Amino acid sequence: MDAPFVTPTLDYHALAPEIVLVGALAALILYDVFSSELNKRVTAAIAQLGLLGAIVPILTLWAGDPRSMFDGAYAVDKYAIILKGLFLAAGYLVVLISVHYIGEGDYWEGEYYTLLLSSVLGMMLMASARDLISVFVALEVLSIPGYMLAAWRKRDLASGEAGVKYYLMGVFATAVLLYGMSLVYGLTGQTQLRAIADAFASGQAPKPVLSLAIVFVLVGFAFKVSAVPFHTWAPDTYEGAPTPVTAFLAVASKTAGFVALMNVVAVAFHGQTDVLRWMLVPLAAITMTVGNLIAVRQTNIIRMLAYSGVAQAGYMLCPLAVMGTFVKANDMAAADNSVRTLLVYLIIYAAMNLGGFAVVIAVARRTGSGEISSMRGMFQWAPGMMMALAIFLGGFAGIPPAGGWFGKFAIFKTTMDAGALNDGAGYFLAFLIGINSVIAAFYYVRVIWTMVSGNEGDLPQAPLKSPAALRAAVFITAVAVVAIGVVPTLVSHITDNATLIAAATGR
Amino acid sequence: MLAVDTPQYLPENIFFGIIAFIMVVSALRVVTTRNVVHAALWLILVLAGVAGNFILLGNEFVAVTQVLVYIGAIVVLFLFGVMLTRAPIGADAHLDNDQRPLALVVALPLLALMGYVLWDAWKDTKITEAGPPIVASTSVLSDSIFKTYLIPFEAASVLLLAALIGAIVLARRD
Numbered sequence: 001m002d003a004p005f006v007t008p009t010l011d012y013h014a015l016a017p018e019i020v021l022v023g024a025l026a027a028l029i030l031y032d033v034f035s036s037e038l039n040k041r042v043t044a045a046i047a048q049l050g051l052l053g054a055i056v057p058i059l060t061l062w063a064g065d066p067r068s069m070f071d072g073a074y075a076v077d078k079y080a081i082i083l084k085g086l087f088l089a090a091g092y093l094v095v096l097i098s099v100h101y102i103g104e105g106d107y108w109e110g111e112y113y114t115l116l117l118s119s120v121l122g123m124m125l126m127a128s129a130r131d132l133i134s135v136f137v138a139l140e141v142l143s144i145p146g147y148m149l150a151a152w153r154k155r156d157l158a159s160g161e162a163g164v165k166y167y168l169m170g171v172f173a174t175a176v177l178l179y180g181m182s183l184v185y186g187l188t189g190q191t192q193l194r195a196i197a198d199a200f201a202s203g204q205a206p207k208p209v210l211s212l213a214i215v216f217v218l219v220g221f222a223f224k225v226s227a228v229p230f231h232t233w234a235p236d237t238y239e240g241a242p243t244p245v246t247a248f249l250a251v252a253s254k255t256a257g258f259v260a261l262m263n264v265v266a267v268a269f270h271g272q273t274d275v276l277r278w279m280l281v282p283l284a285a286i287t288m289t290v291g292n293l294i295a296v297r298q299t300n301i302i303r304m305l306a307y308s309g310v311a312q313a314g315y316m317l318c319p320l321a322v323m324g325t326f327v328k329a330n331d332m333a334a335a336d337n338s339v340r341t342l343l344v345y346l347i348i349y350a351a352m353n354l355g356g357f358a359v360v361i362a363v364a365r366r367t368g369s370g371e372i373s374s375m376r377g378m379f380q381w382a383p384g385m386m387m388a389l390a391i392f393l394g395g396f397a398g399i400p401p402a403g404g405w406f407g408k409f410a411i412f413k414t415t416m417d418a419g420a421l422n423d424g425a426g427y428f429l430a431f432l433i434g435i436n437s438v439i440a441a442f443y444y445v446r447v448i449w450t451m452v453s454g455n456e457g458d459l460p461q462a463p464l465k466s467p468a469a470l471r472a473a474v475f476i477t478a479v480a481v482v483a484i485g486v487v488p489t490l491v492s493h494i495t496d497n498a499t500l501i502a503a504a505t506g507r
Numbered sequence: 508m509l510a511v512d513t514p515q516y517l518p519e520n521i522f523f524g525i526i527a528f529i530m531v532v533s534a535l536r537v538v539t540t541r542n543v544v545h546a547a548l549w550l551i552l553v554l555a556g557v558a559g560n561f562i563l564l565g566n567e568f569v570a571v572t573q574v575l576v577y578i579g580a581i582v583v584l585f586l587f588g589v590m591l592t593r594a595p596i597g598a599d600a601h602l603d604n605d606q607r608p609l610a611l612v613v614a615l616p617l618l619a620l621m622g623y624v625l626w627d628a629w630k631d632t633k634i635t636e637a638g639p640p641i642v643a644s645t646s647v648l649s650d651s652i653f654k655t656y657l658i659p660f661e662a663a664s665v666l667l668l669a670a671l672i673g674a675i676v677l678a679r680r681d
Contacts, residue, residue, distance in 0.1 A: 008654045015658075016641070022665065029672070070655050108676045118669035125662055137659035141666045146672035163677075187628075212621065338679035 016065040017084055018124055025117045026048020030109030039066030040109040044089050044099045048112040051092040055445040058085050063361040066103050066503060073192055075133040079498035082343065082444070083127035083259055091120040096473040097358045100329055100365075107152055107242070109359040115145035118246065122254040127435040130267065131192040132181050133421045135260055139177075139224070142256050143170055146249055148149065150241040162240025166249075169223060169233040170440065177220020183213035194505050195269040201271050209452045211275045217264060218279050224257030227283050227317060231310045238306035246302060247357035250309050251350045258316055258346060265320055266339050266500050266506060273324030278323035285432050288314025292439045302370045304443065308396060316345055318411050318429045322418035329421050336499045341414045343409030343498055344491050345407035348395070348484055352404055355477030356392040359385050362466040362474065382464035384471075386451045388478045393444040395481050406491070408437065425426065519563050526563070530556035539597045547585045554578050568645040 006172030008181035012019070028046045035042065058081055061067070064076035076124060094116065102112050122141025129135045151163025185191060187210060188199035200210070219230065226234040261475045269276060291311030298304035306476030320339040360370065363386050367374040378386040412433050465472075484491055533552035540546050554577040561570035652660050 005650055006654070008657055010657075025665070029668075070657070074658055111672050111676045115625060115669055118665055121665060122662065133656055134659050137662050137666070141662050144666060145669050146679060147672060149672075150675060206628040208550065208624045212624045243574065371609075485643050 009071065010148075010475070011067050011069050011076075013057070013064075014061065014074075015068060016061070017054040018090070018121060020054040020057060021050055021117060021121050021124065021219075025114065025121070028117065030115055031322075032114070033091070034325065035110075036320075041099070041103055043110040044095055044103070045111045047117055048092060050117060051088050052372060054124075055085065055088050058088065061240075068130075069193070070131075072194060073130050073134060073469070075130050075505045076128055077498070078495075078502075079339075079343070079500045079503065080127040081499055082495060083255075084091050084124045086090065086255065086347055086350060087120055087127065087252060087389075090248075090255070091116065091490065093354045093358070093473050093477065094244055094248045094252065096469045096476075097247060097361055098355070099117060099469045101242065101244050101361055102246040102469045105153070105426050106155065112152060117151050119145040119149075119248070120252065123252055123259070124403040126256050127260050128261070129260075129263060131258065132185065132264075132268075133191050135193075135263060136178065136181065139256075139260055140174070142253065143174075143224070146170075146253050149245045150249065151235055152245060153242050156240070158240035159242065162237040165233045166241075169230075173223030173230070176223075180213050180216025180220060181217065183209060187213060188198065195261060196268040197271060198507055200269070208270065211427045214269055214272055214275045218261075218271075218276075219256065220266070221257055221261045224271065225254050225261065225313045225316070226310050227313050228287040228310060231287070231291070231313075232290045234310060235303050235306040238309075239302050239370070243302065243361045243370075245355060246306075247354055247361075250305065251301075251353045254309065254313065255346050255350060258313075258342065260337055261320065262342060262370050262500060263427070266323065267505060270323065270327050270335065270501060272506075275337075275425055276324045277321065277425060280324075280486040281429065284314050284317035284429060286314070287311070287317060288432060288436045292443075294435045295440060296443045298443075300370045301372050301374055301375070301447065304447070305353070305356060305360070306373065306438065308443075310398070311436060312349055314436070315408065315411055315433060316342055316349070318433065321429060321487065322415050322423065322426050325418040325421050325423040325426060331421075332501060334417065336501045338414045339412045339500045340419075340495050340498055341407075343495050344410055347402045347491050347495075348481070351477045351480040351484070352392045352395040352402070355388060355474055355481060357391040358470055358473040358477065359392070362470050366461075366464050368393075372447055372450055375447070375451050377461070378397055381461040385464060385466070387475065388474045389451065390448045391447065391478050391481055393447055395485070397441040397444040399441070401482060403481040403488075403491075406484060406488040408433070410492075416448045440443045520621055523560065526556045528557045541603075543589050544586065547582055547589070550585070551578050551582050554582070566644050566648075568648060 022048060028043055028050070031044055031046060032040070058353045059253040061076060062078075062081050062085075066075070068075045068077070095113065098112070098116075102109055117133050119142045121224070122138050122143070122145075125134065126138035126142060129138050147163055147167040150166045151160050153159035184196060187205040188196050190199055223233075238250060241249065265276060265280075282333040291307050291309075291314055292494045295304050295307035295311060298307060306358060319341040323335050323338045326332070326338060363375060363378065363382065366382075378389075391402045395402030398405045412430055415430040417427075418424070419430060442505065514522040530553050533556070536549040537546050537553065540549060556574065558573040559578075561567070561573060622649045
């Protein structure tokens, strides 16, 4: 009666980045257990080694052919490899900006890096996940350490509030997401994204329940990427959490949310163009507008970055919102291109945002404050950091020398292309991107203006001295942002073959 | 809606009705009772109902897991949590808050929407044949965990380790 158990064939090369990371995680925990309180700084080094070490198999995989396991449920194609590299790099930069912050504060150091590495592991799994169960487990592996890291400043009520708010909203979103996923499974009997797309394409599923399932899944992910109206946790969590954790949540966690969204929307739901459109176009429009309008009023740089991050999420939703237009026109290459646009934006966004938070941490070491007014006269006492922050904010605003313009331009072009296919929503989103860029430029430039304008009454301050790790993080991200801005082919070229839909569905 | 409507499945349908009724009543009591401990105890009934439904579907392994994990571990954890945090054990008038009307505005339309949609989709659907034999269903489950879902399974163990470490750090007094 029972079929004998057949051991699955594992492709260890495809799993090598994850295996290296888990190895580093185990080494870190063991070292942490057996080391004295004075040597905890080594745990940061182990985490760094693990993250860098995992990049080696990423490079060897990049050179080889796409791989997949478990009948396509776990894919290691160009798309996944790029994202894994991005997550590892982001994790490495977060460790760089954490070393002094965590080491000097009253924090649990070894455990901090343990949770950070587990979260990065979840993100790497997410990049490869092509079935609902993998997507869900990866989402939990990356989120749950994040909930706890947000509350890592144990004696601080604001940090506790950050953690609890993030946790409760996250768990609520997970419940909605799971309900949506269970409806999808109930409709199709499949967990694999490709098989779900095929089952949906056969058109047997009743429309109302199909729509409800997709809406629930999208709502679940919308919380993760802090899209309006599911963004309410973000500012309080970002402000209350330790700032390196904020950087990690704002960059890596949000990117992973978008990866989940891309995997599920582009592979499983891409045929349901009308549901996606009615859900995602308003979501993108509201998210970018509300995010920007609230960001204008912020006086705290971290809250401003939080709301600007909400607005950025709105821009990033645009390519997914118009993807359905291309699918409808049966132009799968263009649909894949809109996914690629988002991929490019995620890379640039990660560099700009991590750099921005690194500068904020460096400045807060001196001022102990996140208020924008405390950055007054920074041009005199921290010219290097000021220039770097100006580059990052200029990037967010889309001012050409910094890399942000290219990502924004690519998204704008995608929405215009969709508009050209007789889709008013494409032009509508393109129009909103234009208006929002102007609003956003206002508050980004205002911060730059505050930094260059000196306060006449103040005594000249001694130059800001930042630790090497922090300076390295700012330097790496600033160089990356400028390099992408000057030579956009750097990112557009490597994403050329990252065809998510084509690779996963064979269309 | 229910199982097959041939006579030999009549007991299943009856039991499903009973279990479903108990679950709905208990779930309502979980959110309306003024006593935290009672809420946890009502939750046991809800979760036991889920286990009962799994048995009706012929999957006793999942049913046993449901009892072990949810009733045996999670509800007991709730009770320990109530005990250790010195939450008020008796009835507490402040368990409720003034968001009730707002919650109703959200919850009732959602209930109506979900109810309609599910009814619309599956009102005529019948389970056409009995599921796989019970023994096989357990081995099918274990096969799929260690075959198709091997990576999520391994990832879940990393998740539990991380959650354990983080929880100890956050919960310990220092």
